Amino acid sequence: xxxxxxxxxxxxxxxxxxxxxxxxxxxxxxxxxxxxxxxxxxxxxxxxxxxxxxxxxxxxxxxxxxxxxxxxxxxxxxxxxxxxxxxxxxxxxxxxxxxxxxxxxxxxxxxxxxxxxxxxxxxxxxxxxxxxxxxxxxxxxxxxxxxxxxxxxxxxxxxxxxxxxxxxxxxxxxxxxxxxxxxxxxxxxxxxxxxxxxxxxxxxxxxxxxxxxxxxxxxxxxxxxxxxxxxxxxxxxxxxxxxxxxxxxxxxxxxxxxxxxxxxxxxxxxxxxxxxxxxxxxxxxxxxxxxxxxxxxxxxxxxxxxxxxxxxxxxxxxxxxxxxxxxxxxxxxxxxxxxxxxxxxxxxxxxxxxxxxxxxxxxxxxxxxxxxxxxxxxxxxxxxxxxxxxxxxxxxxxxxxxxxxxxxxxxxxxxxxxxxxxxxxxxxxxxxxxxxxxxxxxxxxxxxxxxxxxxxxxxxxxxxxxxxxxx
Amino acid sequence: xxxxxxxxxxxxxxxxxxxxxxxxxxxxxxxxxxxxxxxxxxxxxxxxxxxxxxxxxxxxxxxxxxxxxxxxxxxxxxxxxxxxxxxxxxxxxxxxxxxxxxxxxxxxxxxxxxxxxxxxxxxxxxxxxxxxxxxxxxxxxxxxxxxxxxxxxxxxx
Numbered sequence: 001x002x003x004x005x006x007x008x009x010x011x012x013x014x015x016x017x018x019x020x021x022x023x024x025x026x027x028x029x030x031x032x033x034x035x036x037x038x039x040x041x042x043x044x045x046x047x048x049x050x051x052x053x054x055x056x057x058x059x060x061x062x063x064x065x066x067x068x069x070x071x072x073x074x075x076x077x078x079x080x081x082x083x084x085x086x087x088x089x090x091x092x093x094x095x096x097x098x099x100x101x102x103x104x105x106x107x108x109x110x111x112x113x114x115x116x117x118x119x120x121x122x123x124x125x126x127x128x129x130x131x132x133x134x135x136x137x138x139x140x141x142x143x144x145x146x147x148x149x150x151x152x153x154x155x156x157x158x159x160x161x162x163x164x165x166x167x168x169x170x171x172x173x174x175x176x177x178x179x180x181x182x183x184x185x186x187x188x189x190x191x192x193x194x195x196x197x198x199x200x201x202x203x204x205x206x207x208x209x210x211x212x213x214x215x216x217x218x219x220x221x222x223x224x225x226x227x228x229x230x231x232x233x234x235x236x237x238x239x240x241x242x243x244x245x246x247x248x249x250x251x252x253x254x255x256x257x258x259x260x261x262x263x264x265x266x267x268x269x270x271x272x273x274x275x276x277x278x279x280x281x282x283x284x285x286x287x288x289x290x291x292x293x294x295x296x297x298x299x300x301x302x303x304x305x306x307x308x309x310x311x312x313x314x315x316x317x318x319x320x321x322x323x324x325x326x327x328x329x330x331x332x333x334x335x336x337x338x339x340x341x342x343x344x345x346x347x348x349x350x351x352x353x354x355x356x357x358x359x360x361x362x363x364x365x366x367x368x369x370x371x372x373x374x375x376x377x378x379x380x381x382x383x384x385x386x387x388x389x390x391x392x393x394x395x396x397x398x399x400x401x402x403x404x405x406x407x408x409x410x411x412x413x414x415x416x417x418x419x420x421x422x423x424x425x426x427x428x429x430x431x432x433x434x435x436x437x438x439x440x441x442x443x444x445x446x447x448x449x450x451x452x453x454x455x456x457x458x459x460x461x462x463x464x465x466x467x468x469x470x471x
Numbered sequence: 472x473x474x475x476x477x478x479x480x481x482x483x484x485x486x487x488x489x490x491x492x493x494x495x496x497x498x499x500x501x502x503x504x505x506x507x508x509x510x511x512x513x514x515x516x517x518x519x520x521x522x523x524x525x526x527x528x529x530x531x532x533x534x535x536x537x538x539x540x541x542x543x544x545x546x547x548x549x550x551x552x553x554x555x556x557x558x559x560x561x562x563x564x565x566x567x568x569x570x571x572x573x574x575x576x577x578x579x580x581x582x583x584x585x586x587x588x589x590x591x592x593x594x595x596x597x598x599x600x601x602x603x604x605x606x607x608x609x610x611x612x613x614x615x616x617x618x619x620x621x622x623x624x625x626x627x628x
Contacts, residue, residue: 094583094587097584098587098588109568109571111567111568113567134567136567136568138566138568140532143526143530143531143532144530148566150567172565178525178526180526180530181523181524181525181526190565191565193564193565199564199565200562200564202567204567205562205567231564233523235514235515235518235524237514238512238514238515246512246513246514246610247514247517249514249518249523251523251564253564253565292564297514297517297554298554327554393540393541393557393558394540394556394557394558396556433558434558434559434560434569435560435569470567470568470569
């Protein structure tokens with residue numbers, strides 16, 4: 001009697017204590033219905049278990065059932081076997097993954113990058129230009145050996161003079177024996193290490209479509225030559241730790257290459273003087289190198305030098321280039337200035353004839369030029385739910401502004417003065433992912449004296465749009 | 472139902488959160504247990520994840536294990552190490568191909584892979600480290616629980 005009353009009191013107290021919480025979270029009609037459904041399932045399950053229990057009790061009373069293996073034990077055995085099987089599967093899967101990773105590391109990696117341009121410049125027909133597709137192969141047959149190839153299919157067509165105005169060109173094809181981070185010999189067709197732009201000229205990497213005029217005429221990007229040399233870097237900040245500038249890093253590239261030829265024209269600068277891959281028209285090798293200095297994480301300064309001869313009479317051509325890039329949050333500020341000085345007395349070689357012929361034209365005295373460029377990366381959050389932002393992790397807009405200038409002191413047309421070209425480029429691009437970019441830009445060019453007669457820039461203003469991607 | 476019915480769940484969650492809270496915000500850089508690497512500098516870690524340093528001191532190629540760009544820990548790691556967005560790509564001079572790493576989807580997957588690959592390096596939440604991998608000190612400091620590393624450990628977020 002007393003026990004019953006005590007139990008009743010406990011129940012009342014329990015409900016009273018729980019009441020505020022229950023009131024605070026009254027279940028909704030849906031939750032009540034769900035709970036009722038769960039209760040009904042539990043009742044069904046209990047009825048089923050009771051039925052099974054009755055059956056088991058009945059079986060226990062028969063002689064055959066007493067000698068048989070009890071069902072629960074058999075199930076436990078089965079479960080253990082399944083767990084062991086699963087563990088073996090996981091182990092085999094991990095071993096397979098490891099093996100695959102090792103094999104992938106040793107295999108050739110194939111990539112492609114592509115760029116197409118639409119331009120509408122003054123006094124010129126608007127046009128689409130299927131600029132190029134580049135195939136890239138990077139192989140690491142072992143830890144120490146590396147081979148890299150970059151082949152450009154320009155304008156997606158047949159070879160030069162074909163119906164599609166295309167050509168195929170090897171931009172890089174070198175082999176490297178990796179010794180350590182400081183010193184790695186490399187042999188083959190390499191990007192000439194003169195200035196930053198030539199090393200980073202790839203369309204999907206650059207924020208603007210058109211190259212600075214300096215990178216066309218003074219540093220003839222894409223500038224690749226056969227050669228042999230060394231690359232490496234030295235983390236001085238880490239080695240001299242404790243004196244500040246922990247991030248101080250030097251990287252270098254030093255090469256002996258075929259070198260520029262004497263096909264140096266007033267209006268095209270060094271563009272046609274890039275070496276051929278088989279012949280060396282002046283039988284003289286050039287020494288070229290770049291020293292990259294990173295005193296801190298977001299600042300890089302590069303110094304490049306070029307020493308060579310441009311003709312068979314030993315006339316010198318020496319070059320110097322300084323480049324820099326500074327990143328502060330969403331801002332980049334970068335620039336480059338290059339200068340080539342040519343010893344007087346040399347005559348231009350015409351590489352377009354076979355064999356190349358010496359002309360009566362005098363080569364320019366010097367070529368110099370540079371550019372300054374600023375980038376600002378931004379994004380508007382309200383675009384996240386639009387086609388521009390949806391499904392992308394970190395889409396970005398970049399506003400870009402460039403000023404560039406070139407001066408070619410040419411003697412061959414004395415009286416008209418040097419060729420001076422100045423240009424402004426205003427650009428905006430959209431990157432849904434870092435390796436895919438859609439660029440829009442407007443260029444304003446201003447030229448003094450002679451027209452720089454080039455295919456891409458000319459003395460024209462206009463709109464340019466392009467798309468580039470690597471995958 | 473409600474409070475009384477949920478208390479076991481809440482207790483379990485609390486028990487799980489206690490160690491996590493103690494380690495909250497520390498990213499541990501891990502290597503394989505067989506590795507001789509005990510400590511690296513933050514600058515060295517940056518060079519490894521940018522593809523500039525590709526070998527350990529014994530000449531073996533470093534296998535760089537990364538997290539997917541959508542993960543919060545990668546966002547923190549990239550901000551602290553590279554001062555960059557988690558999708559930032561890094562290029563070596565003269566190469567149009569971004570440096571590639573092995574991407575894993577979770578701390579556990581990262582830890583398991585590093586534990587199996589002798590030359591691997593990865594990063595996980597410090598609370599996820601167990602005895603199958605080795606923590607590497609960054610700038611001479613190892614991650615520590617209970618905010619003991621606050622202000623000195625460079626990978627705290």
